Amino acid sequence: MLQRRPSGNKLVESAAKTQEGFQTAGNSTQVTLNEIAVREFHDALSRDDEMAFAVAAIMALTAVIKRSTAATLMGMSKELEDAAQALQRVNPTNISLKAGCELFLRYTTRTSALELKDIETAKARLIERGLHFAETSTRARQTIAELGSRFIRSNCTVLTHGYSRVVLRLLQQAFSSGMQFSVIVTEGRPDGTGITMAKKLDAENIPVTLVLDSCVAYIMDRVDMVLVGADAVVENGGIINKLGTYGIALAAQAASKPFYVAAESYKFARLYPLGQADLPEERKPLDVGPMLPPRANVINPSRDYTPPQCISLLVTDLGVLTPAAVSDELIQLYV
Amino acid sequence: MSEKKDIDELLEECCAVFRRRQIEGSLPCAKKTLDVLRLIVTNKRHSTAAALIDEIRTVGYKMQTARPVELAIGNMVRRVLHIIREEAKQEQYDEAKPGSFTQPANQEGPEAARNQTGLLSKALNSTSRVMQRGLSLSNLLDVGIDPALFAPVPSALTPIAEVGTPAERSELMERAAAAAGGAGGPGERAGGHGGGGAERDPELESQGGASSKPQGKQNKKTPPNWKGKHEVIESINELIDELDHIQGSITLQGVEHIHANEVILTMGMSDTTYLFLKEASKKREFQVVVAEGAPRFDGHLMARKLADAGITTTLIADSAVYAMMARANKVLVGAHAVLANGGVVAPVGLHMVALAARRHSIPFVVLVGLHKLSPLFPTDPELLYNEFKGPGDVIDFDVVAEAFAQQQQLAAAAAATAPSDRDGAAGGAAGSSSSGPSAGNSSDGPAAASSSSASGISLALAGGAGAFSSSYSAAAAVAAAAAGGAGGAGSGAPFPTVGGPPRWDPLPGNLHVPTPLFDYVPPHLISLFITDMGGRMPSYVYRLLTEYYARDDYFLSREVFGKER
Numbered sequence: 001m002l003q004r005r006p007s008g009n010k011l012v013e014s015a016a017k018t019q020e021g022f023q024t025a026g027n028s029t030q031v032t033l034n035e036i037a038v039r040e041f042h043d044a045l046s047r048d049d050e051m052a053f054a055v056a057a058i059m060a061l062t063a064v065i066k067r068s069t070a071a072t073l074m075g076m077s078k079e080l081e082d083a084a085q086a087l088q089r090v091n092p093t094n095i096s097l098k099a100g101c102e103l104f105l106r107y108t109t110r111t112s113a114l115e116l117k118d119i120e121t122a123k124a125r126l127i128e129r130g131l132h133f134a135e136t137s138t139r140a141r142q143t144i145a146e147l148g149s150r151f152i153r154s155n156c157t158v159l160t161h162g163y164s165r166v167v168l169r170l171l172q173q174a175f176s177s178g179m180q181f182s183v184i185v186t187e188g189r190p191d192g193t194g195i196t197m198a199k200k201l202d203a204e205n206i207p208v209t210l211v212l213d214s215c216v217a218y219i220m221d222r223v224d225m226v227l228v229g230a231d232a233v234v235e236n237g238g239i240i241n242k243l244g245t246y247g248i249a250l251a252a253q254a255a256s257k258p259f260y261v262a263a264e265s266y267k268f269a270r271l272y273p274l275g276q277a278d279l280p281e282e283r284k285p286l287d288v289g290p291m292l293p294p295r296a297n298v299i300n301p302s303r304d305y306t307p308p309q310c311i312s313l314l315v316t317d318l319g320v321l322t323p324a325a326v327s328d329e330l331i332q333l334y335v
Numbered sequence: 336m337s338e339k340k341d342i343d344e345l346l347e348e349c350c351a352v353f354r355r356r357q358i359e360g361s362l363p364c365a366k367k368t369l370d371v372l373r374l375i376v377t378n379k380r381h382s383t384a385a386a387l388i389d390e391i392r393t394v395g396y397k398m399q400t401a402r403p404v405e406l407a408i409g410n411m412v413r414r415v416l417h418i419i420r421e422e423a424k425q426e427q428y429d430e431a432k433p434g435s436f437t438q439p440a441n442q443e444g445p446e447a448a449r450n451q452t453g454l455l456s457k458a459l460n461s462t463s464r465v466m467q468r469g470l471s472l473s474n475l476l477d478v479g480i481d482p483a484l485f486a487p488v489p490s491a492l493t494p495i496a497e498v499g500t501p502a503e504r505s506e507l508m509e510r511a512a513a514a515a516g517g518a519g520g521p522g523e524r525a526g527g528h529g530g531g532g533a534e535r536d537p538e539l540e541s542q543g544g545a546s547s548k549p550q551g552k553q554n555k556k557t558p559p560n561w562k563g564k565h566e567v568i569e570s571i572n573e574l575i576d577e578l579d580h581i582q583g584s585i586t587l588q589g590v591e592h593i594h595a596n597e598v599i600l601t602m603g604m605s606d607t608t609y610l611f612l613k614e615a616s617k618k619r620e621f622q623v624v625v626a627e628g629a630p631r632f633d634g635h636l637m638a639r640k641l642a643d644a645g646i647t648t649t650l651i652a653d654s655a656v657y658a659m660m661a662r663a664n665k666v667l668v669g670a671h672a673v674l675a676n677g678g679v680v681a682p683v684g685l686h687m688v689a690l691a692a693r694r695h696s697i698p699f700v701v702l703v704g705l706h707k708l709s710p711l712f713p714t715d716p717e718l719l720y721n722e723f724k725g726p727g728d729v730i731d732f733d734v735v736a737e738a739f740a741q742q743q744q745l746a747a748a749a750a751a752t753a754p755s756d757r758d759g760a761a762g763g764a765a766g767s768s769s770s771g772p773s774a775g776n777s778s779d780g781p782a783a784a785s786s787s788s789a790s791g792i793s794l795a796l797a798g799g800a801g802a803f804s805s806s807y808s809a810a811a812a813v814a815a816a817a818a819g820g821a822g823g824a825g826s827g828a829p830f831p832t833v834g835g836p837p838r839w840d841p842l843p844g845n846l847h848v849p850t851p852l853f854d855y856v857p858p859h860l861i862s863l864f865i866t867d868m869g870g871r872m873p874s875y876v877y878r879l880l881t882e883y884y885a886r887d888d889y890f891l892s893r894e895v896f897g898k899e900r
Contacts, residue, residue: 103475136475151714265472313676313712318470319886320712322677322858324874329472 029069033079034086037064041087050165054100054266055137057087061104062130065123073119077108093280093303095232095240099269104130106333140264140317141169148227148262148315149174152181156224159184159216159252162242163193164229166262168200170315171227175206182207184223186244189213190286190300193242213244217251226252230263233316234271235330237308237323239263240279243301249310258312265318268330273305342378346371346394353402361407361671365706366578368398368411373571376415381561384423391416396891403719404853406672406680406709409891411574413710413884418570420885422563470886577867581704582607584867589615592700592865597621597664600697602653603628603682604637605669607702611865612667613644622647624663626656628684630728630850653684660691666699670856672707672720675880677858677873679703680720683851689860698862705866710880710889713855717890720855726848 040063044056064083070076084101091097108126144166152158152174158181160167171183183201185208188194194210201208211219226248230239239245239261252259273279279301286300308323315321318329349371358364375394381387395412402408585607593599593615601608601623612623623641625648627634638650651659660666666688670679679701692699711718725732858873871879 103472150716151712153714153716265475268472318472318475319877319881320675322874322877324872325877328878332471333473 030079030082033064033067034083036067037061037083037087038090040064041090050138051134052100052137052165052264052266053091053094053096054103054264055134057084057097057100058104058130058133058266060087061101062127062133065108065126065130068123071119073108073122076119076123077105080105080108093282095269095271095280096267099232099267102270103266103268103333104133137264137266140266141166143317144262144264144315145169145173147320148260149177149179151225151227151258151260151313151315152179153224154180156181157184157222158182159186159219159223159226159248160197161186161194161216161226161228161245161248162188163197163200164262166264167227167229168197170262171201171206172204175204182209184209184211184219186211186213186216186248188242188244191302216244216248217254220251220255220257223252223255223257226257226259228259228261230261230267231303232267232269232271233261233263233314233326234269234273234305235327236272237311237314237321237326238273239306239311239314240269240271240273240303241306243304246276246304246306246310249306253310259310260313260315261311262315265316265329268326270330270334276301276305279303279305342375345374346397350398350401353398353405353408356402361405361707362578362581362704364402364405365407365411366575368395368408369415369571369575369578371398372412372415373568373575376564376568376571381564382559383561384419384426384563387561387564387567388416388419391419392888392891399891404722406711406718406720407706410706410709410884412891413888414574414706415567415571416888417883417885418574419563419567420887422566422570426563578704578706581706581867582610585702585704585865586610586614588865588869589613590618592667592870593619593621593665595619595621598624598662600624600626600656600659600663600666600688600692601637601668602626602634602656602684602688603631603668604633604640605682605702607669607704608667609637609640609644611702612641612646616644616646622649624649624651624659626651626653626659626684626688628682629653631682653687656688657691657694660695660697663692663695663697666692666697668699668701670701670703670707671853672709673701673703673864673876674718674720674855675710675712675876677861677876678713679856679861680853681856683854686854686856686860689856693860699860700863700865701856701861702865705868705879705883708876708879708883710884717892720853722852724850724852726850728850729848 037060041056041060044059045051045053061080061083064080065076068076068079070079084105087101088094088098107129148170152171158171160171160183174181183206185198185201186194187210188197194213198208198210228239228241228245228248230241232240234240241261249259271278282300282302284300284302286298288298292298308326311323313320313322314326321329349367352358352367353364358367372391372394375390376387379390381390391412395409395416399409399412589611593612597619599612599621601612602625615621623646625634625638625641627650628637629652634650638648641648649659668681668685668688670681670685672680674680681701689699709718713720858876861873864871864873864876
């Protein structure tokens with residue numbers, strides 16, 4: 001796992017590794033707690049197809065609280081922080097996971113600061129909230145679907161990119177409310193998530209057209225609105241999403257088409273990327289066929305950053321927000 | 336009963352007034368709405384906040400549908416609903432607080448448990464900001480918690496119970512318990528409230544309303560009036576006062592926004608803009624360029640009034656806006672409504688002005704009172720934001736009337752004859768009725784009449800104007816040929832509708848004269864709103880919405896209301 005990691009993060013990772021080693025000597029329970037967290041995280045993801053990374057992370061951290069033997073809230077917060085770090089080491093480039101961990105940690109610290117009862121009740125309350133969160137997240141999707149389906153008008157054409165559960169839910173909702181519209185889906189190379197999306201839309205009898213990723217600018221003048229999901233929503237209101245989203249946003253902007261984002265509020269992350277270089281780098285192999293000259297480099301990021309000025313509105317479970325509203329929400333939580 | 340009937344009559348009357356457009360303008364409509372709502376809150380009995388909310392919502396929806404284009408009506412209804420919700424929440428909060436501190440021994444099992452589990456949410460809610468805004472990222476985890484405790488809400492209240500925040504839900508539950516006649520519970524709570532709500536009592540007495548204390552005894556005879564009502568009425572009065580001062584607070588800011596020797600461009604007549612400029616002219620020396628605002632030409636009045644106020648004024652045609660924009664330092668206009676994305680519905684022509692301003696990087700400033708702030712998006716199916724006036728402003732009404740009469744004749748003739756030899760008959764009718772060039776315009780009457788049914792996002796103006804310029808110029812030339820040409824291909828009565836299915840008749844005078852009242856100006860063209868609460872950016876509108884309206888009230892129609900979010 002360590003070999004695959006980008007060089008930039010190596011220093012941090014090795015530092016974390018030493019810290020972990022140090023803890024192994026001093027505190028073996030932390031290691032087991034971390035293992036529990038990671039196992040629960042994977043379990044949660046495999047249990048439910050609809051499970052989002054952030055929600056799985058919160059479930060995992062809830063499991064940590066359950067098993068925690070800490071006598072003080074301080075101790076428990078420390079355990080949680082360690083477990084959160086362990087979770088993020090599982091998938092260091094997943095920002096949604098990071099956002100979920102941060103959200104839950106923030107809750108625990110806020111609670112411990114405000115709560116004056118004994119630790120057992122505090123724990124019980126945190127567990128209750130953690131378990132409840134899975135339900136909250138499904139409700140969030142439903143809220144987004146209801147708010148967002150009002151943006152889809154009759155006879156309009158929606159362009160979407162890759163597979164997003166919340167976008168699918170929104171389109172289903174609009175379709176079931178009797179709206180006639182068609183969807184253009186990009187192929188979503190290299191993982192072909194667009195094809196998944198097209199299949200699922202077709203199963204719902206929603207008219208769907210599949211286009212190449214490189215066809216976006218060509219097709220843009222037939223499109224009435226762009227609707228995409230997001231891996232994470234960053235502090236300035238921009239989004240991090242599947243590679244190609246930025247290109248679509250630019251094309252939409254050039255053609256003066258509205259660009260809407262559907263995202264649950266637990267994807268709001270405390271990041272402030274200024275450009276593509278600020279995203280966690282990924283090195284995934286890409287099969288480009290045998291004709292590639294041996295000295296040519298291949299860069300294959302899986303996500304890009306779309307700046308807020310390209311985004312018309314964000315449909316979230318907190319309401320329909322302008323990109324500027326995102327930082328306001330984050331400030332509410334973290335200040 | 337008779338009292339109730341009076342109110343119903345009054346409501347009908349008010350709706351009729353809205354429908355007949357006897358009240359024009361956002362501010363008078365808003366005031367009228369508030370008057371009616373205040374009357375309902377004052378005179379009707381409601382045992383719970385939920386019942387009151389229900390009633391106001393129903394009445395409000397009725398009033399809004401009476402005049403859908405006047406969004407201020409719905410906005411005021413939402414404001415009142417928000418006031419009631421806040422009052423209910425505050426009351427619940429006040430009750431919960433003294434309860435847990437002064438009488439911990441009295442608490443029974445379930446209530447104690449409720450207080451225990453609710454503590455975190457209360458702690459998080461304790462900051463007034465969180466209380467104010469309902470759902471937010473900072474209370475995301477607490478929303479909808481304790482389903483077991485909030486589940487047994489009586490069915491009558493379920494719509495709100497489903498959509499409400501936990502604080503509201505527990506409030507409703509308590510109210511429901513009180514309404515059900517739990518003898519011990521309400522009395523105990525009333526005692527707790529007496530201690531907690533001490534600071535509100537003087538206010539109640541000054542109001543001269545019934546104090547909250549005898550409520551417990553009335554409980555058995557008639558359903559008690561919800562005791563938060565007095566505060567609600569007080570708040571509505573404040574709101575009405577606020578409306579009176581809106582224009583004043585906007586105009587007072589004039590001096591801050593206009594600098595010496597600036598050139599201000601505006602279009603049409605707007606009272607707020609006029610007063611704003613007049614106020615600023617007391618301290619500043621500046622020039623105003625007024626575009627005439629065709630087809631209403633109210634810019635002429637504006638120019639005259641400004642000149643009378645001693646401001647150097649230049650009147651220009653609308654078509655000269657782009658040319659004059661290079662000289663302007665600022666564009667100042669009024670608006671009809673602010674939408675949830677920060678765009679505005681403004682008098683027609685302003686989109687063009689906004690685009691010209693953007694091209695020249697001139698700030699486009701919109702003067703607007705916050706009673707015009709609507710939580711609807713421009714794409715919202717519920718939103719009807721345009722209205723079409725008669726074509727009289729654009730085309731001489733005599734011509735229209737004459738053409739309409741001819742059209743009627745044509746239609747009658749076509750209907751009378753059998754479809755088989757329709758061609759010949761229509762040709763004959765057209766031939767007999769064509770008297771001079773007006774025959775070329777023979778379809779503009781019906782077209783204009785039908786255009787009033789058109790609405791929607793993409794304004795019919797663009798297509799209509801195109802049709803206008805092409806066919807109008809051609810009209811005179813083809814008029815002579817009208818009889819023969821029309822007869823040759825004539826079909827039944829031509830009623831081409833704007834936006835509807837195309838039923839174009841090949842009569843040469845096919846002419847649309849749509850005169851929409853409003854334009855939609857998208858948020859990215861707007862630099863600043865000057866509201867009665869100060870300057871605001873379009874991107875800040877979402878925040879204003881959360882401040883003034885409860886999220887559950889965004890849509891007043893029942894269908895949306897019943898759904899679970």
